[in-house]
Amino acid sequence: MSLAATAEYRAVQRASAGECVTRHADLVRRIAHHLAARLPASVEIDDLIQSGMIGLIEASRSYDPEQGASFETYASIRIRGAMIDEIRRGDWVPRSVHRRARDAAAAVREIEQATGRAAAPQEIAARLDMPLPDYLRLLEDASRGQVLSLDSHVEDHGEVPVHGNGPTPQQALERSDFARELAAAIARLPEREQLVLSLYYEQELNLKEIGAVLGVSESRVCQIHGQAVLRLRGRLSDYESRDAGLEDG
Numbered sequence: 001m002s003l004a005a006t007a008e009y010r011a012v013q014r015a016s017a018g019e020c021v022t023r024h025a026d027l028v029r030r031i032a033h034h035l036a037a038r039l040p041a042s043v044e045i046d047d048l049i050q051s052g053m054i055g056l057i058e059a060s061r062s063y064d065p066e067q068g069a070s071f072e073t074y075a076s077i078r079i080r081g082a083m084i085d086e087i088r089r090g091d092w093v094p095r096s097v098h099r100r101a102r103d104a105a106a107a108v109r110e111i112e113q114a115t116g117r118a119a120a121p122q123e124i125a126a127r128l129d130m131p132l133p134d135y136l137r138l139l140e141d142a143s144r145g146q147v148l149s150l151d152s153h154v155e156d157h158g159e160v161p162v163h164g165n166g167p168t169p170q171q172a173l174e175r176s177d178f179a180r181e182l183a184a185a186i187a188r189l190p191e192r193e194q195l196v197l198s199l200y201y202e203q204e205l206n207l208k209e210i211g212a213v214l215g216v217s218e219s220r221v222c223q224i225h226g227q228a229v230l231r232l233r234g235r236l237s238d239y240e241s242r243d244a245g246l247e248d249g
Contacts, residue, residue, distance in 0.1 A: 020057060027056070027072065027076065028055075031052060031076060031080055031083065032045055032049045032052055032083065033045065034204065035048060035083055036048060037206040051082045051085070051086035052079040054082055055079040055082025058078055058082070059074055059075040059077075059079065060075070062078075063075070097138075097141045097142065100138055100141075100142075101141075101230060102233075104138060104142070104230050105233035105237065107124050107128055108230055108234035108235075109234035111124065111127060112231075118188075118189070118231070121135060121139075121227065139222070140226060143223070143226030181236060182232070185231075185235040193224055193225075193228035193231065195214075196210060196221060196228060199213060207222055207225065
């Protein structure tokens with residue numbers, strides 16, 4: 001362990017929960033505001049901050065510099081994870097949206113397997129026996145409701161989180177497999193959908209900012225994002241089916 005890492009570790013361990021919260025409160029607020037910009041107004045930012053503070057305290061107690069990450073990097077992961085857990089518990093998305101999104105993802109998968117190309121919105125709407133305007137509204141609902149779904153799925157299966165206790169070899173293999181499948185599925189998306197995902201997840205722009213970049217409305221960006229996520233859900237349905245089986249068992 002380097003001298004700097006040792007000093008940081010000792011400082012974190014010496015600090016009380018109150019001191020830790022005071023020292024890193026701005027980090028929690030920054031993460032909360034960034035996350036809130038990607039969520040409906042019904043999600044209270046104070047609730048995100050409160051759950052993030054709990055994540056910060058837990059991070060201060062479990063931080064291990066031997067894992068190679070700075071405390072701020074490690075704490076950011078734990079803070080954001082605590083906020084996502086809070087939103088998952090609230091689940092502000094109506095069940096009907098979840099159900100219709102699953103149906104749409106299945107329709108996308110069926111069409112693309114049959115044609116060997118990206119399914120067009122008109123085709124998907126027809127397969128669902130749904131007017132196109134209704135399908136576009138579903139995309140917006142799905143996008144709002146799935147803002148965290150791709151993030152959390154990658155957390156669960158893709159990147160290996162920075163924890164004191166590492167994943168088992170089987171978990172590491174599954175995460176590696178999912179990461180490869182996800183990267184391949186994204187690479188096959190239509191160019192515009194790839195761009196929106198890149199701006200959203202990599203550049204961390206919110207939907208309004210992406211609309212300004214692309215010269216389209218926030219509503220249109222929401223539809224493109226929703227279509228991309230539904231397309232990925234369809235292409236990665238084997239993983240979702242396995243997860244559902246584990247949850248039901």
